[in-house]
Amino acid sequence: MSLDDLPPLREVIARHGLAAKKTLGQNFLLDLNITARIARAAGIEPGDLVYEVGPGPGGLTRALLAAGASVVAVERDERCLEALAEVAAAYPPGRLTVISGDAMTIDEPAILGGRPAKVVANLPYNVGTALLIRWLSADPWPPWWRSLTLMFQREVAERLSAAPRSEAYSRLSVLAQWRTLVRAHFDLSPKAFVPPPKVTSTVVGLTPLAEPRFPCRLDALEKVTAQAFGQRRKMLRQSLKGLAVPAEDLLARAEIVPTARAEELDVAAFARLARVLDDR
């Protein structure tokens, strides 16, 4: 399949000496059918602005550009910059902007010129969850991003859409489901990547809700979920002891039985706990 007139990615990697580095979470996608599938999952339309983290040798970037997006990409590995400059040169000026930097600290609205963007990324596994939490914690809300289409280890993807009483239900499930609609698009086997990671990956889509599903402050929600899931097997009357309000009072006022455990509470119940904590 040819998305553009650029050389095959294997050739790009060989010519620029881009042997994958484990420390940077580098597992490259070289099959342009797969990168095109991710661009379709993201619902990219001509004229969309996309923010991509970690373009690497540019496989996903090329699919996004071919779908008609303008892309602003942040890459930490300076070895990739020359290869990415070649991709930029194949398109009209302004279609691909590559910033050399760290996505964990970059000011996204500033580099995007204040324009809303769709985030699309084959994330480095070592910082993927931290980046997601950063984007889910955006202030103000609705956030600067219109959607997130992200590659995760399947185990992380399962946590995002997990229901109460399941093994995968966690702080991340509550935070994601409180403010977004989560959808698992498709799985990719390790063979799709070079080098292959140890685990299956899943492409996940998150769309921000205009308002969180249940009213409460993010900070308070984080406090109660951190305490509750910090000791997920314990009863809440025990696990919530570290908060500023006595656990039994907090639970009574939130109408939650004190013998319940973190994994039994739905998102609405966590939001009630957060509100009661703020009302003390």
Ligand code: SAM
């Ligand atoms: N998008 C490419 C693909 O799909 O083949 C590469 C994906 S690879 C899983 C992750 C990329 O993120 C690598 O290019 C890596 O150098 C880059 N990266 C790692 N940590 C980063 C960070 N903190 N900020 C920006 N890029 C980072």
